[in-house]
Amino acid sequence: MGRSKTDSFVVEIPLRANSEQTRKALARFEAGRQIYNACLGEALKRRDQMLRSKMYRAALAMPHKTKEEIKARAEAFKEAREKYGFTEFSLHAYAARIRDSWLGEHIDANTAQTLATRAYSAVNKTVTGEAKRVRFKRYGELNTLEGKTNKQGIRWRDGCLVWNGLELPAIIDEDDPVIMHGLSCPVKFVRLVKRTIRGRTRLYAQLVCEGKPYQKKKNYVTEGKISLDVGPSIVAEVGDTEANLHLFCRELDDIHTKIRVLQRRMDHQRRANNPDNYNPDGTIKKGRLQWKNSKRYLRTRARFAELNRRQAEHRKSLHGKLINDLLRKGNQFYLEDVSYRAFQRNFGRSVNYRASGMFVNRLEQKATAAKGRVVKFPTASTALSQMCQCGRKEKKKLSARWHRxxxxxxxxxxxYSGFLARHVKIDEEGNYYLDRQSAIEEWPTIKPLLDEAIEKVKRSYFYVAPASFGI
Structure with missing residues (x-):
């Protein structure tokens, strides 16, 4: 998209908008949604034509072992993409054509191009194997619009978000060092964000600024090595001088209980309003159904949405707090590259609630920004949960929470898996392996730290610790 590759960070600032300005902004979000969906449909059509072509199948069958073969194969794929118009810039041209309508009154050319890029990236992931399908945006589901630069379209000018006659002043807290640092840095481009908070639409400006984010004094970073074992609901950390066992987002329990109560209430209200849409055994009938929503149901749904928003914001804050705590102990992290999709299949409720995969993604971002790194090694070659430092390998049941x-x-x-992760190394061929000898040598030093971690858990929970701790 022509943006520079320099360091960047995001600062979010609330905007002041009256009812007329909010109405205009919502109309533009709706126009952006229609452009995005149109580009998504066009990209899917071009993708299918390309995948069915002889040119693409021939490129797929080409050998790709040597550098020359890989280069020739990539060139063949590029030709197939260009022939069928499945490229980012071809979709930009399509977005420009559909703007020649009422949509052009609401969405400028730069914003339309960023929407086309989003649609292309979503469909391209289905080609590269990163995703299985794409989702069209329903009414009201598009929540962000962004420009390409801070010179045209959506831009930041003198404390206001300016966009084609729409001028939204920012609510700036001059006592907030994070915001003031962001305002002192050059702005690359601006993103307009829409959120529903307590039933009202709120608008925010996200400034993508050039430079490094503001670092609070309490969130200092220390050089050091920390190994982690990340599960669906808990994470174990083992460092040089300390070990801990954390339950993800322990403070969210109260909100989660309220959400489950509202889920049951919504289901009861929906069944009472639509008895003909259910089979005698209580399951929903197949096919296209008409749903009637009472005012009471809509109020419950609004409360449910607000609680989910609060839960997501609080979870993000708790993840950030734990990550900052880890960075104060070290900036080199070692952990297994587990499948969080498999976690979702097997532990859906816990993963949806505690979001361990999201935690690892944010850890990577923050560690990289702090000039550290996150090293993830495959479970197939290490299998730390099954291994012992003596070389014995035994597959354990999930209910077995202790290694003996x-x-x-x-x-x-x-x-113990976190401890073993400290001794995973890479050989000359690039394969990861467990260095059992170094694990044996360090075990007398680390064992007291692991015992102290268990004692801290007992003191923290006092009555009953989660079953996943095994205590």
């Missing part, structure tokens, strides 16, 4: 081996090693399962 005939060699005398006993430890909480997740903490």
């Amino acid at each position: 081996c005939d060699c005398g090693v006993t430890a909480q399962r997740d903490l």
Whole structure:
């Protein structure tokens, strides 16, 4: 999209908008949604034509072992994409054509191009294997619009978001060092964000600024190595001088209970309003159905949406707090590259609630920004949950929360996996392996730290710790 590759960070600032300005902004979000959906449909059509072509199938069958073969294959794929118009810039041209209507009154050329790029990226992931399908945006579901630069279209000028006659002044907290630091940096481009908070539409400006984000004094970064074992609901950390066992987002329990109550209430109200849409056994009938929503149901749904928003914001804050705590102990992180999609299939409710995959993604972002790194190694070659430092490998049931081996090693399962992650190394061929000798040498030093971690859990929970801790 022509943007520079320099360091950047995001600062979000609330905007002041009256009812007329909010109405105009919502009309533009709706126009943007229609452009995005149109580009998405066109990209899918071009993708299908390309995938069915002889040119693409020939490129797929080409050998790709040597550098020359890989280069020739990539060139063949590029030719197939260009022939069928499945490229980002071809979709930009399509977005320009559909703007020649009432949509052009609401969406400028730069914003239309960013929408086309989003649609192309979504469809392209289905080609590269990163996704299986794409989703069209329903009414009201498009929540962000952004420009390409801060010179045209959506831009930031003198404390206001300006966009084709729409001028929204910002609510700036001059005592907030994070916001003031962002305003002092050059702005690359601006993103307009829409959120529904307590039933009202709120508008925000996200300034994508050039430079490094503001670093609070309490969130300092220390050089050091920390190994992690990340599960669906807990994470074990093992460092040089400390070990801990954390339950993801423990403070969210109250909100989660309220959400479950509202879910049951919504289901009861929906069944009472639509008895003909259910089979005698209580399951929903197949096919296209008409749903009647009472005012009471709509009020419950609004409360449900607000609680989910609060939960997501609080979860994000708790993840950030834990990550900052880890960065104060070290900036080199080692963990297994587990499948979070498999976690979703097997532990859907817990993963949806605690979001361990989201935690790892944010850890990577923050560690990279702090000039650290996150090293993820494949579970197939390490299998830390099954291994012992003595070399014995035993597959454990999920209910077995402790590692016990005939060699005398006993430890909480997740903490022990975190300890072994400290001794995963890479050979000359690029394969990861467990260095058992270094693990054996360090075990007398680390064992007291793991025992102390268990004692801290007992003191923290006092009565009953989660079953996943095994305590």
